[in-house]
Amino acid sequence: MIKLRANKRLQTTIRNQVLWTRLGSRIGRPVAWVTSGSPVEMVLAAGFIPFYPENHAAICSARGMALGMAEQTEALGYSRDLCSYFRVDVGSQISGNTPLGRLVPPDVVLVSNNICGTVQNWFRVTAERFNVPLLFLDTPFNDAAPTENDVAYVRDQLVHIAAELSRLGIRTVTEKRLGAVVERSRSALGLWAEVLDMAAEHPAPFTSFDAFVHMAPIVSMRGTRRCISYYRQLRDEVKQRASAGVSSVPDERARVVWDNIAIWPAHKQLKKLFENYHVSLVADTYTSAWTIENLDPSDPFSSLARVYTDIILNHGAAHRVKVLSNMIKKFGAGGFVLHSNRSCKRYSLGQFGVKTALTAETGAAGVVIEADMADPRSVSFDNLQQRLVPFFEVLGANG
Amino acid sequence: MGSNRLERVAQDPFAEAQSRAASEGRPLGIGLSSYFPLEIFDAFGLAGIRMPPRPMDGYPLGDGILQTFACTVVRSMCETFLRRDLPVGLVGATSGCDALTTVPGILDAAIPTLPVVTFRLPVGVESDAAGRHAAVVLEDLCREVQAILGRPIDAAALDAAILGREAVRVRLDGLFAGLPSRDVQASRVYAAAIAAQVMDVESFLAAFDEAFSASVSSAGSEGIPVLLSGELVPSVQWIRDLEQMGASVVSDDTNTGSREAGRRVRAEEPNRLKAIADSLVHRPVHSPERFVSGRPRGVAGRARAAGAKAAILLHYKFCDPSAFEAPSLVAALREVGIPSVLLEVDRQTTLTGGDRTRVQTLLESLP
Numbered sequence: 001m002i003k004l005r006a007n008k009r010l011q012t013t014i015r016n017q018v019l020w021t022r023l024g025s026r027i028g029r030p031v032a033w034v035t036s037g038s039p040v041e042m043v044l045a046a047g048f049i050p051f052y053p054e055n056h057a058a059i060c061s062a063r064g065m066a067l068g069m070a071e072q073t074e075a076l077g078y079s080r081d082l083c084s085y086f087r088v089d090v091g092s093q094i095s096g097n098t099p100l101g102r103l104v105p106p107d108v109v110l111v112s113n114n115i116c117g118t119v120q121n122w123f124r125v126t127a128e129r130f131n132v133p134l135l136f137l138d139t140p141f142n143d144a145a146p147t148e149n150d151v152a153y154v155r156d157q158l159v160h161i162a163a164e165l166s167r168l169g170i171r172t173v174t175e176k177r178l179g180a181v182v183e184r185s186r187s188a189l190g191l192w193a194e195v196l197d198m199a200a201e202h203p204a205p206f207t208s209f210d211a212f213v214h215m216a217p218i219v220s221m222r223g224t225r226r227c228i229s230y231y232r233q234l235r236d237e238v239k240q241r242a243s244a245g246v247s248s249v250p251d252e253r254a255r256v257v258w259d260n261i262a263i264w265p266a267h268k269q270l271k272k273l274f275e276n277y278h279v280s281l282v283a284d285t286y287t288s289a290w291t292i293e294n295l296d297p298s299d300p301f302s303s304l305a306r307v308y309t310d311i312i313l314n315h316g317a318a319h320r321v322k323v324l325s326n327m328i329k330k331f332g333a334g335g336f337v338l339h340s341n342r343s344c345k346r347y348s349l350g351q352f353g354v355k356t357a358l359t360a361e362t363g364a365a366g367v368v369i370e371a372d373m374a375d376p377r378s379v380s381f382d383n384l385q386q387r388l389v390p391f392f393e394v395l396g397a398n399g
Numbered sequence: 400m401g402s403n404r405l406e407r408v409a410q411d412p413f414a415e416a417q418s419r420a421a422s423e424g425r426p427l428g429i430g431l432s433s434y435f436p437l438e439i440f441d442a443f444g445l446a447g448i449r450m451p452p453r454p455m456d457g458y459p460l461g462d463g464i465l466q467t468f469a470c471t472v473v474r475s476m477c478e479t480f481l482r483r484d485l486p487v488g489l490v491g492a493t494s495g496c497d498a499l500t501t502v503p504g505i506l507d508a509a510i511p512t513l514p515v516v517t518f519r520l521p522v523g524v525e526s527d528a529a530g531r532h533a534a535v536v537l538e539d540l541c542r543e544v545q546a547i548l549g550r551p552i553d554a555a556a557l558d559a560a561i562l563g564r565e566a567v568r569v570r571l572d573g574l575f576a577g578l579p580s581r582d583v584q585a586s587r588v589y590a591a592a593i594a595a596q597v598m599d600v601e602s603f604l605a606a607f608d609e610a611f612s613a614s615v616s617s618a619g620s621e622g623i624p625v626l627l628s629g630e631l632v633p634s635v636q637w638i639r640d641l642e643q644m645g646a647s648v649v650s651d652d653t654n655t656g657s658r659e660a661g662r663r664v665r666a667e668e669p670n671r672l673k674a675i676a677d678s679l680v681h682r683p684v685h686s687p688e689r690f691v692s693g694r695p696r697g698v699a700g701r702a703r704a705a706g707a708k709a710a711i712l713l714h715y716k717f718c719d720p721s722a723f724e725a726p727s728l729v730a731a732l733r734e735v736g737i738p739s740v741l742l743e744v745d746r747q748t749t750l751t752g753g754d755r756t757r758v759q760t761l762l763e764s765l766p
Contacts, residue, residue: 076726078722078725079725081468082722113522113523117522118497120690124723125723128727136690138522138529138690141500142519143503143504149532153535316503316507317504317508318507340466345498345719346500348466348468349466350465350501351466352463353464353504354508
């Protein structure tokens with residue numbers, strides 16, 4: 001396997017982002033802890049440095065630190081049935097443990113329920129723990145596209161949030177300032193979309209296993225110049241690989257798409273398993289959630305309202321079928337894997353119906369695998385292997 | 400037990416729903432959440448009910464469409480619809496917790512012929528914008544119902560439904576507010592609340608007045624005063640079990656009980672749909688599935704004012720909003736000197752041996 005050169009830059013980029021948070025806080029830059037589906041453009045426009053507990057929890061889990069952190073949260077009385085990212089994050093807050101050095105506490109917390117109902121509870125706990133203001137963006141769930149009334153409702157809230165952030169931050173959130181950040185977000189999102197789209201090449205020069213890792217900057221740094229620079233380099237490298245016919249998986253024999261968050265405790269093992277069976281994971285609903293289109297710098301409030309209400313997890317099962325179906329066609333996949341993630345009800349409940357509908361619509365073979373995105377106690381690689389290997393056989397891929 | 404009509408209905412609300420549909424000759428409008436306004440079903444000529452609690456040993460059909468890490472309330476709903484043993488005219492879901500929010504999509508995929516509408520009530524309910532949006536989405540909902548049923552909303556029926564449902568809530572609210580006096584046994588109060596979920600308004604009011612008229616003697620309760628907090632009370636027997644162990648509920652914080660009963664529709668608001676929407680957004684006590692500030696302290700304060708000496712937290716397994724709130728609710732109760740015990744409910748409709756041990760220990764340990 002030829003590793004991406006960008007892997008090294010990714011590590012530096014993430015480390016520098018955390019260092020910047022620490023440095024920035026020393027020179028008076030306030031810090032905002034935000035959810036991955038929050039309109040981060042707002043906090044950037046107000047001069048905050050954003051920090052993403054979800055990203056951090058994923059990193060903790062990928063580095064094998066999740067269990068101890070989760071147990072510390074459970075000792076506070078929180079159920080093991082709750083989201084493992086939440087349990088890892090709060091455990092990290094309590095213990096101070098983190099693979100990224102010291103974390104800077106928030107000056108404000110911004111949460112949107114467009115990705116799940118969990119985060120509104122999780123970030124309330126965080127805001128109370130640090131005794132900082134909690135700003136909540138309520139985005140109406142909708143099976144169809146957001147209505148104009150939905151957009152107006154969310155826009156009203158964004159205007160209120162902008163006023164609050166202006167008061168708490170170091171800059172006033174003006175349309176012009178926000179528009180500039182939105183423009184940078186749009187550029188980065190476009191570059192990320194280009195990177196992901198190149199997996200449509202045969203063989204795929206880049207897979208979702210790469211995307212799961214390289215998504216970190218688009219989640220935590222969109223709206224910044226550093227993010228654009230990072231994805232420009234990644235895009236160019238993947239383009240070179242595509243031109244040269246480099247395959248991410250040796251001797252690619254089958255292509256599948258993925259639904260749900262990565263399984264961090266088994267990420268490396270799964271990647272190896274797919275490689276051993278010559279199966280390319282060419283696209284997924286998780287990393288593609290940050291390929292948002294239609295951001296409009298000239299009308300930032302309305303376009304942020306529309307875009308952040310219209311993301312995949314704010315829609316029902318029928319929309320998921322549509323997204324996955326398009327993905328299967330676009331990326332030439334013969335199958336799909338649905339990760340039934342115990343930690344994420346919004347993402348997982350309803351997948352049985354999605355599987356049936358998707359196979360009926362596309363003819364692609366599908367499998368549901370049971371695991372968890374971060375809690376190693378709910379992840380058995382042996383069980384995953386027992387589900388995946390026969391599935392690969394059906395696809396005509398074998399070791 | 401089963402000494403009056405309300406208690407008999409509460410004993411088996413599912414059977415009442417079935418017989419009601421048969422006797423009234425009109426299909427049921429089934430609300431899946433206490434945030435779905437049954438007045439809307441009534442106004443469209445359906446027999447509006449809440450999804451009745453139903454004891455089940457398992458979910459052989461439901462498990463085929465829904466993972467096991469959804470709460471038993473949601474799994475039971477799916478199982479019921481798949482069994483097709485209720486004549487359903489329309490299902491009304493409401494945006495809320497993640498599980499309930501995903502249910503319409505799941506049902507749509509599994510039973511395409513089942514008509515389901517979603518009331519997209521805001522989750523954040525404290526802003527003026529939320530109130531305005533709630534009214535807008537309720538109007539959207541009525542348009543959707545009209546399209547499905549092929550008939551418009553009946554304005555006169557809506558007025559009657561608002562008045563009737565309000566009368567039901569006022570009576571129930573009075574009972575729950577009176578719990579601290581312990582003149583009426585809590586199990587009778589919960590029986591009335593459970594019966595109200597499935598009975599037609601007129602029958603309920605008649606049965607209520609008969610059951611709670613001054614001439615009907617009622618043994619009060621002598622037990623240790625407790626708070627009961629949770630989403631849905633699994634059965635009247637569950638409350639009776641608590642009473643038999645020496646607990647007497649004097650403060651209620653459940654969707655079955657005072658949370659829903661406390662909702663008021665303003666008579667002076669000419670836009671009736673807006674009045675209903677406001678009553679939901681400005682419900683005095685919300686479920687933890689809504690984004691509101693200060694809920695645990697509010698619950699603790701009310702429990703203390705009611706004289707509760709201990710608290711029973713009824714927690715459905717896999718119910719995220721309750722599970723998130725539990726530690727802060729326990730802490731808030733501790734602050735006002737009320738120790739608590741958390742009972743995890745799955746499919747059982749009575750107290751388990753483990754539940755009994757925990758309740759008994761809590762009650763025995765009180766000074």
